[in-house]
Amino acid sequence: QMQLQESGPGLVKPSETLSLTCSVSGGSISNSNYYWGWIRQPPGKGLEWIGNIYYSGSASYNPSLESRVTISVDTSKNQFSLRLSSVTAADTAVYYCARHAHTIKYYFDSWGQGTLVTVSS
Amino acid sequence: AIRMTQSPSSFSASTGDRVTITCRASQMISTYLAWYQQKPGKAPKLLIYDASTLQSGVPSRFSGSGSGADFTLTISSLQSEDFATYYCQQYYSYPPLTFGGGTKVEI
Numbered sequence: 001q002m003q004l005q006e007s008g009p010g011l012v013k014p015s016e017t018l019s020l021t022c023s024v025s026g027g028s029i030s031n032s033n034y035y036w037g038w039i040r041q042p043p044g045k046g047l048e049w050i051g052n053i054y055y056s057g058s059a060s061y062n063p064s065l066e067s068r069v070t071i072s073v074d075t076s077k078n079q080f081s082l083r084l085s086s087v088t089a090a091d092t093a094v095y096y097c098a099r100h101a102h103t104i105k106y107y108f109d110s111w112g113q114g115t116l117v118t119v120s121s
Numbered sequence: 122a123i124r125m126t127q128s129p130s131s132f133s134a135s136t137g138d139r140v141t142i143t144c145r146a147s148q149m150i151s152t153y154l155a156w157y158q159q160k161p162g163k164a165p166k167l168l169i170y171d172a173s174t175l176q177s178g179v180p181s182r183f184s185g186s187g188s189g190a191d192f193t194l195t196i197s198s199l200q201s202e203d204f205a206t207y208y209c210q211q212y213y214s215y216p217p218l219t220f221g222g223g224t225k226v227e228i
Binding site for chain 2: 046047048049051060061062063064096098100104105106107108109111112113114
């Protein structure tokens with residue numbers, strides 16, 4: 001059973017960089033069948049796709065966030081990570097990591113429980 | 122980016138009701154559409170993909186239909202555990218992957 005678990009600081013100051021890690025268990029992040037992604041949800045609002053990464057390190061980002069986002073993968077630790085720079089209060093959200101297929105079937109069939117990140121001084 | 126519009130944004134229903142939620146894409150997306158259920162404080166759960174294929178383990182009272190730009194999620198007989206928020210997501214055009222704004226089904 002695939003499990004994903006987000007971890008990282010729950011509070012980040014404005015203008016600083018948000019950093020989160022997703023640990024994958026029950027399967028290998030190097031499985032060529034999957035991409036690994038980040039999605040966020042501001043309190044009381046809808047879902048926003050941030051970006052994804054393949055085990056090879058190839059990443060894609062939401063154009064609305066691309067200038068501030070970096071997603072990386074560490075296959076030795078079975079983890080992938082998110083960095084979002086120059087954060088503001090608008091980046092306050094629950095951040096989820098999730099998995100989708102490598103083919104065109106880019107729907108998310110496995111999710112982490114989510115972690116709330118608050119941007120505040 | 123393809124914009125996904127769900128309607129209604131929320132509504133009240135009763136156990137046993139037949140419920141239909143609609144999702145409209147701003148351009149044609151064939152059947153590259155998924156539906157998710159989200160309960161408070163929980164991660165979304167995949168219900169349907171490819172517009173009409175039920176994810177393993179999802180009750181058969183859930184069904185999806187549509188192609189092109191207009192899609193529906195139907196719950197044939199609403200159960201107490203189905204009160205939640207439902208989201209559609211397109212994966213026809215990427216990046217970005219985009220979600221609808223959500224439909225909250227309330228008692």
